[in-house]
Amino acid sequence: MSLRIDLNADMGEGFGPWPMGDDVALLDIVTSANIACGLHAGDWDTMAKTMAGAVAGNVGIGAHPGFPDLQGFGRRRMDIPGDSLGNLVRYQLGAAQAMARAAGGQVRHIKLHGALSNMSSEDKALAHACYSAALSVDPSIIVMVLAGTAQQVAAEELGCNTACEIFADRAYNDDATLVDRRQPGAVIHDPETACARVLEMLREGAIIAESGKRIPARIDTVCLHGDTPSAVALGRAVRTGLEAGGAVLRQFDGAPLSAPSA
Template sequence: MAHQVDLNADMGESFGPWKMGDDAALLKIVTSANVACGIHAGDWDVMATTMAQAVENGVGIGAHPGFADLHGFGRQRMHYPLPSLQNLIRYQVGAAQAMARAAGGQVRHLKLHGALANMASEDQAMARACYEAALSVAPDLIIMVLAGTAQQRAARELGCPVACEIFADRAYNDDATLVDRSLPGAVIHDPDRAAARMVKMVKAGAIITESGKHIPTRIDTICLHGDTPTAVSIAAGVRRALQESGVELKQFAGGPA
């Protein structure tokens, strides 16, 4: 059976004159883009530019909501009452929809960012609240979930279409969550290592953790972070290695969790 997988990257994370990542280069490599919504990163001009470039390159557009934490880039854990968190999600999805439509595109998926995503990967009720909020604004969204975590279980409860995601440049714990960025080896900077591990995971149909444990999972999409110095070289290396191993690169369609 032929393997196929989507490549996604978080982007649109510049702010005013401050630049983060090389979105133009990434958009020539990936098949889906998760665009920051101006709350943890990005602004209205960055959103407009990124959405337009995504449309030009035929790349699927996703809303990438995070905590209201510009200073911490959305990576500081924050605690909101769930109704307020839901409004924070709705606010960002609505902004993404408006900017995508103005650029001649549409928002087809949702992916939570940073600390919000990490907390939702541990807390099923929190994940469900976020997804319910997004779907209340855009009922046809495909929910991108961190494969094998509470995010996927929450989406399964809701019965919404999902895309199961693994990370090219992040190490895994044995419960399928990501190793905390504060720990050594949490972020993988070597393009060759990132590429080899993605081919191995896609072929195995499993997340392979730092301890060597295999966690069987559906793999629909691979995340390539856009905010690291080696982001473009990792993205290009992963794309090339997958293609050379016979894996087809294609936007995910979304399916049951």
């Protein structure tokens, strides 16, 4: 296998004195970080600390906006009108930009979180509302999408800089959406299992669903969730496996979907 690939993680999701995941260790593993913007998780101090760590480690910074749902960690679905949803995304992206700039960095990309992401992976209009709002703030921002879903269709129609993502630690449905977390096997905790399936998906250039179905996909980045107990071990295993297979880990370029992946 000879390719360049990005490895990203969701992080900055602690709140006040309550930590969530080992961000310091993850920042030594990943090449891009999706940092919570204070509504589904995180706060100003957590954002500042995580942004500073990313800058110090030369890790690409992404805004990770979600629903205003601290208690539910942004994983409960909400019905928010399109105009308001756009403002919700702008509000969180603006906070991320300010904190990144203060830390000496910049926000390169945006990735939706939790239920907001799941809903937009099923509903192109919802994805379009979120991405259009982000692009109104920064037309050059890279939109990270769930490969093969309505998110990708929306980004392609908008013609924006895009990075297509697969998950190391999540199971897939036949339509490339993620298996509901309430279902057995939806979250993969075993590092060896996660590493093997990532390598297989990269070799085949396809998402592999639980049923075994192959869904051809452009793959620019591989994600792991920073809040899972095995996140650090899983991240190390995936990085080691990728490098052993000849992959070069680097931040994605974010080419429009009409262009081939780097």
